[in-house]
Amino acid sequence: MHDQELILRLQRGDEWAFQLMVRRFRKKIFSIAFGMTLDAEESQDIMQEVFLQVYRTIGDFRGDASLATWLHRITVNRSLNWKRRWARRFKWLHVSTDSTDGQPAVEPESDLPSPEIRVANAQTRRQIDNALKMLPDQARTVFVLREIEGLSYEEIADAIGIKLGTVRSRLFHARRRLKEILQPLMEKEE
Amino acid sequence: MRYRFRCLLVLVVLTLSWFVTADALLAQESCRISVDTILAARNDTVVDPQLKRHIGELQSMFNYTSYRLLSSESLNLSVGQSGMVSLPGDRRLKITPQSIHGSRADIALQMMKQKRTVFETQVQLLNQGSLFVGGPTYQNGNLIFKISSAY
Amino acid sequence: MTHPYADACDEIRLDRYLDGDLDAGEMAQMEAHIAGCLQCRRQLAALTAFSHNLRDRVHDAANSVDFVALEKQVLNKALRQYRSRGGLSRFIASLKYTIPATVTAGLMLFFAYSNYVLKPPPLPSAIINSFTGSMSSVMIFETPETRQTILWYTEETDVESEPNAV
Numbered sequence: 221m222h223d224q225e226l227i228l229r230l231q232r233g234d235e236w237a238f239q240l241m242v243r244r245f246r247k248k249i250f251s252i253a254f255g256m257t258l259d260a261e262e263s264q265d266i267m268q269e270v271f272l273q274v275y276r277t278i279g280d281f282r283g284d285a286s287l288a289t290w291l292h293r294i295t296v297n298r299s300l301n302w303k304r305r306w307a308r309r310f311k312w313l314h315v316s317t318d319s320t321d322g323q324p325a326v327e328p329e330s331d332l333p334s335p336e337i338r339v340a341n342a343q344t345r346r347q348i349d350n351a352l353k354m355l356p357d358q359a360r361t362v363f364v365l366r367e368i369e370g371l372s373y374e375e376i377a378d379a380i381g382i383k384l385g386t387v388r389s390r391l392f393h394a395r396r397r398l399k400e401i402l403q404p405l406m407e408k409e410e
Numbered sequence: 411m412r413y414r415f416r417c418l419l420v421l422v423v424l425t426l427s428w429f430v431t432a433d434a435l436l437a438q439e440s441c442r443i444s445v446d447t448i449l450a451a452r453n454d455t456v457v458d459p460q461l462k463r464h465i466g467e468l469q470s471m472f473n474y475t476s477y478r479l480l481s482s483e484s485l486n487l488s489v490g491q492s493g494m495v496s497l498p499g500d501r502r503l504k505i506t507p508q509s510i511h512g513s514r515a516d517i518a519l520q521m522m523k524q525k526r527t528v529f530e531t532q533v534q535l536l537n538q539g540s541l542f543v544g545g546p547t548y549q550n551g552n553l554i555f556k557i558s559s560a561y
Numbered sequence: 562m563t564h565p566y567a568d569a570c571d572e573i574r575l576d577r578y579l580d581g582d583l584d585a586g587e588m589a590q591m592e593a594h595i596a597g598c599l600q601c602r603r604q605l606a607a608l609t610a611f612s613h614n615l616r617d618r619v620h621d622a623a624n625s626v627d628f629v630a631l632e633k634q635v636l637n638k639a640l641r642q643y644r645s646r647g648g649l650s651r652f653i654a655s656l657k658y659t660i661p662a663t664v665t666a667g668l669m670l671f672f673a674y675s676n677y678v679l680k681p682p683p684l685p686s687a688i689i690n691s692f693t694g695s696m697s698s699v700m701i702f703e704t705p706e707t708r709q710t711i712l713w714y715t716e717e718t719d720v721e722s723e724p725n726a727v
Contacts, residue, residue, distance in 0.1 A: 254619050
C-alpha cells in the first residue's frame with residue numbers, strides 16, 4: 221500500500237492500516253532506537269511509544285514529510301529523551317574492555333559453537349558499544365541514521381530538522397571521534 | 411443518524427411551541443357555545459341522570475331538591491356570527507361571540523321572551539367556563555340556563 | 562597529469578568518499594590518493610569495519626526481539642487508547658444533542674406541571690361587563706370557592722317568584 225493511502229487509512233482509524241504500518245516499520249524503528257540507546261529492552265519500549273504516538277497524532281500529520289521521515293523524527297526524539305532520562309539516573313555504566321578477573325565484563329549471548337568466536341564477538345560488541353557511547357548525542361544520531369538506516373544527507377536533514385551542511389558537519393565529527401577511538405585497533409591490524 | 415436526531419429535536423421544539431401558543435392561535439377563529447336548560451324545583455327529589463355529573467355543582471349553588479335537564483344545545487359560532495337557542499316558555503337566547511382572546515371569549519347575550527327582549531348582557535366567558543342564568547318560572551320550578559364556552 | 566589534491570589527506574573528502582558523495586572526477590582522485598596513502602587506507606578500513614560491525618550488532622539485537630508479540634502489544638494498547646478517547650469524544654459529541662433535548666424536555670415538563678398538576682387559583686367563570694333589561698330584579702353572584710358566576714333575574718311578567726332560589 222502506498223504511503224499516502226496508508227496515511228489516509230490511519231487517519232480514519234483503520235486498524236488494519238495501523239497493523240500494516242507497525243509491520244512495515246517495526247524493525248527500522250527498533251534499529252534506530254537501538255543504535256542510539258544500545259539497550260534492546262529500552263529500544264522495544266521506544267518502538268511501542270513511537271507507534272502509539274503515531275496512532276494518537278496521525279490526525280495532525282500534515283504530509284509535509286514522508287511517513288518514514290516522520291517516524292524517524294519521533295524515534296530520534298524519543299531515543300534522545302530516553303538517554304537524557306537515564307543519564308540522570310546514572311543507568312549507563314561504564315563497561316571496561318579490560319577485565320581485572322580475566323573474565324569478560326559482559327556475558328556473551330551467541331549461539332555460535334566456538335567459544336573463541338563468541339569471545340571475539342563479545343569483544344567486538346563491547347568495542348562498538350563503547351565507541352558509540354563516546355560520541356556526543358548530535359553526532360551519534362546522524363551517524364546512526366547514516367550507517368544503520370542508510371539515509372541520505374537530505375533524509376537525515378529532514379528527519380532531524382537540520383540543514384544539509386549541519387548533517388555533513390556532524391557526520392564528519394562523529395567519524396573523526398571514532399577514528400580517534402579506533403586508532404589503537406587500526407595500528408594493531410597493520 | 412445525526413439527521414434523524416436533529417429532526418426529532420426540531421419536532422420536539424415545535425410540539426412544545428404548539429402547546430404554548432395553541433390557545434392564542436386557535437382561539438381567535440371560533441368557539442363552541444353550549445346551552446343546557448335545567449328545570450329546578452322543590453316539589454320532588456328527582457335528579458336527571460344526565461345531570462349526575464353536575465349535581466354537586468348545582469347543589470352547591472342552589473337549594474333546589476330536583477333538577478331535570480330539559481334540553482341541551484351546542485352551537486359552533488365564529489366571531490361576529492350569531493346563533494339562536496330556543497328555550498322553554500317561548501324564550502330564545504341570541505348568542506354572538508364578539509372576540510376571543512387569551513382565556514376568555516367576549517360574548518353578547520340577548521334573552522328574548524316572545525318577541526320582547528328581556529335582557530342584554532356583555533360577558534367575558536372563561537374558556538371551558540360557564541355562566542348560570544336563572545330565575546324565570548316554568549311549570550313547578552325555575553329555569554336555569556347553563557351557558558358554557560369552549561375554544 | 563597529477564591533481565594538486567591527489568597526495569593531500571583530506572578528511573572531509575574521505576568522509577564524502579565513504580558516503581559516495583563525490584562526482585566521478587573527485588572519486589578517481591580520491592581512489593588514487595587512497596592507493597598511495599596508508600593512513601587514509603587505515604582510516605577507511607577502520608570506519609568501514611566499524612559500520613559493518615555496527616550493522617551486525619543491530620541486526621543481531623533485532624533478531625532476538627519477538628516482533629510478533631510486540632506488534633500485538635502495540636495494537637492492543639492503541640485500541641485501548643482509541644476506545645477510551647473515542648468514548649470520551651463520543652460522550653462529548655452526544656452532549657451537543659443531549660443538552661438541548663434535556664432543556665426541551667424540562668420545559669415541556671414545566672409547562673405540563675404548571676398547567677395540569679399545579680392548580681392555579683380559580684378565575685371567575687364569567688365577568689359581566691354590561692347588563693340592560695326590563696325585569697323585576699337581577700342579582701349577580703359568584704360562589705366563593707369555585708368562583709362560578711350566577712346571574713339570577715326575575716321577569717316582570719312572572720306570576721310566581723322564588724326569592725330564596727339561591
